[in-house]
Ligand SMILES: NC(=O)C1=CN([C@@H]2O[C@H](COP(=O)(O)OP(=O)(O)OC[C@H]3O[C@@H](n4cnc5c(N)ncnc54)[C@H](O)[C@@H]3O)[C@@H](O)[C@H]2O)C=CC1
């Protein structure tokens with residue numbers, strides 16, 4: 001039986017990547033900092049994935065175990081590993097890199113001919129490449145030439161696009177209550193997932209053939225990553241930041257607000273125009289269908305009750321230069337599309353987001369109060385002063401920021 005180590009036994013780990021690996025015959029060792037989650041994984045021989053749709057169904061997941069990611073026991077899993085995957089959050093990758101480096105050294109000692117791939121299943125452009133650099137720094141420190149050769153030639157780091165909405169699972173909110181197949185949560189490992197999924201992996205970066213059902217291989221990986229991040233995530237984030245300002249609690253509530261729907265649709269149309277110019281593998285018709293499926297089917301799925309605060313989480317990351325809001329807005333300028341007014345409203349709403357429980361949001365509000373909105377765009381979003389296109393976006397967002405209160409007709413936080 002092939003072996004996978006998956007870092008992060010959260011929603012995507014248990015609800016998406018873990019199940020695909022298990023279904024393909026892998027034993028999955030989940031590695032997580034959460035000790036009680038690991039105890040639970042080790043004291044159950046199965047858990048259930050609930051498909052949240054108007055035709056609900058369930059799949060039972062078996063052949064897994066857990067190990068605390070800070071425990072030395074994790075290193076003992078590496079000599080037999082075939083694939084390492086992660087879904088811990090892009091910002092956590094540098095923290096797990098030293099462990100992966102140590103584990104790969106142990107693998108080299110016991111199986112110097114092994115070919116192993118590492119796939120970071122995180123929202124963001126080039127997550128596996130970022131992980132490769134971090135792991136490489138640790139692995140190559142004090143490494144022998146043979147070890148360095150092993151790292152460079154035997155370990156693949158393949159970027160991927162990972163797309164499935166997996167909110168925290170609460171069967172009482174799944175919207176399927178009147179169905180014959182009412183979702184019943186058996187224990188805390190159970191997850192609820194939307195029926196749609198897409199996992200696209202860079203085929204040129206893989207060192208081995210892993211034969212995983214549901215893993216799509218592609219050459220133009222950046223195109224798939226940007227299409228997903230700059231459409232699904234752009235719409236999701238836009239709906240959620242505006243929804244939060246208008247007092248909604250769930251994505252379903254916010255998307256029914258006509259004003260919010262229209263800004264979110266406008267935002268993905270603005271990003272779509274640039275995406276089609278940059279990535280010519282997608283046709284206009286295909287992309288229109290892609291947008292409509294996201295806006296009118298996936299994000300409106302009544303069986304998925306997703307909290308707005310979950311989708312808004314970590315706004316510093318989401319306001320990053322290459323992330324879901326600033327990334328497509330800059331692409332519009334770079335491809336001569338014109339002023340992305342809807343994206344600018346979305347960026348402005350993200351800057352206004354002020355959930356006291358979100359440390360990024362608190363930091364952004366503090367920065368706004370101390371240095372002004374422009375500092376956020378320059379320092380957090382990396383829009384460099386003197387770069388003509390970046391300066392245009394800054395002006396566009398400043399205008400949207402000032403007008404948002406009137407546009408939405410709501411009181412905004414300080
Ligand atoms: N939930 C979703 O719908 C989707 C999430 N993603 C991406 O997947 C990644 C994971 O997201 P979720 O599963 O929703 O988050 P989550 O919070 O449910 O799971 C993350 C898991 O990582 C663990 N973790 C944190 N630090 C760790 C460390 N240092 N070592 C080992 N484990 C650690 C946490 O304890 C938690 O169990 C993120 O990058 C997210 O952007 C991508 C597509 C969809």
Ligand SMILES: O=P(O)(O)OC[C@H]1O[C@](O)(CO)[C@@H](O)[C@@H]1O
Pocket residue numbers: 123164165166232233236310311312313314
């Ligand atoms: O996981 P992120 O990047 O914080 O984004 C919020 C949510 O939006 C989604 O992209 C879609 O649900 C998930 O990937 C994610 O949980």
